[in-house]
Amino acid sequence: EMSVQPSGSINLISPENGSYRSGVVFNDIDSEPTEEAIAFYKTSSQSSLSDAGIRVCLLDQVDGVWRAVWDIPGQGSDVDKILFLTDTSSGCKYVIIGFSPKEEGRQKVYCIYDYQLGGLQQKATGEYQMLETFDIDANGQEEIITISYKDEGEAVEDLSNMAYITRVENGQFVETSSVPTSGKTISYPYVTKDQTSFGTPALII
Numbered sequence: 001e002m003s004v005q006p007s008g009s010i011n012l013i014s015p016e017n018g019s020y021r022s023g024v025v026f027n028d029i030d031s032e033p034t035e036e037a038i039a040f041y042k043t044s045s046q047s048s049l050s051d052a053g054i055r056v057c058l059l060d061q062v063d064g065v066w067r068a069v070w071d072i073p074g075q076g077s078d079v080d081k082i083l084f085l086t087d088t089s090s091g092c093k094y095v096i097i098g099f100s101p102k103e104e105g106r107q108k109v110y111c112i113y114d115y116q117l118g119g120l121q122q123k124a125t126g127e128y129q130m131l132e133t134f135d136i137d138a139n140g141q142e143e144i145i146t147i148s149y150k151d152e153g154e155a156v157e158d159l160s161n162m163a164y165i166t167r168v169e170n171g172q173f174v175e176t177s178s179v180p181t182s183g184k185t186i187s188y189p190y191v192t193k194d195q196t197s198f199g200t201p202a203l204i205i
Contacts, residue, residue: 013040013054016100018081024059025082029093030115034061038095040079053077053102058120070119075099075109083133085112087168088141094168095120096144098131107148112173124173126166130188136165136201143167145203147181147188 012023026035037059054074059066076099083096098110107127113120130147137143144166161181166173192204 009044010041011043013042013079015040015079015081018083018098020082027084027093027095029084029095029120031091031093036060036115037066038082040074054079054099056097056120060118072120075111075125077102080108081131083131085133085142085144085168087171090171092171094123096131096133098128110146112144123171124166129161130191130205132191132193132203134193134201134203136203138201141168144173147205 014021014023015025023041024037024039026037028035030036039057039059040054041057042054053076056072056074057068058070060069061067062069074097078100080098080100082098085094085096086092087094092114095113095115096110097113098108100108107129108131110126110128110131111122112124113122115121126146127148128146129149130145132145133142134145135142136145145163146166147161147163150160150162162178163181164175165177166175168174188205190205194202194204
């Protein structure tokens with residue numbers, strides 16, 4: 001049994017990209033024997049533009065019954081993707097949710113959460129056009145890889161793309177390196193994780 005009690009009827013919203021394409025995603029994020037569920041939804045009462053965004057609900061099993069234990073508005077109108085990252089040094093598990101923007105022409109926004117006090121607490125946030133987790137330096141710990149652009153004018157020619165590596169260090173997310181990317185791309189529909197072809201891990205975009 002699974003129940004959520006928002007105002008109005010709910011419509012589950014599936015992530016547009018990534019490995020998880022269901023409006024309800026199951027994963028063990030608190031290291032307990034049972035999994036938790038993260039649901040993305042909108043309600044019939046969300047009629048105004050200011051309240052037209054996605055909502056994120058965390059559900060946990062209480063005496064064998066799924067109950068909503070945490071519910072907040074997301075950072076966009078839809079969900080782009082959801083990723084999970086484990087800090088191998090501490091065992092802490094993080095949830096990374098990418099949101100599609102409400103306003104056309106804006107970059108996507110990702111938020112990183114960890115599980116505390118029965119809910120998800122935001123640890124970090126950033127903008128992106130491409131977002132992946134990948135152990136790019138082959139040290140046994142996945143990093144967060146993003147590509148985003150700096151808008152230096154109104155034309156496409158004014159966009160400056162940068163790739164960033166963000167690492168988890170002592171429970172904090174730290175941007176440790178960046179490099180310019182070629183071209184003026186503003187969308188990355190195909191990303192391949194390659195561990196062997198180049199003799200070192202690589203993301204092919």
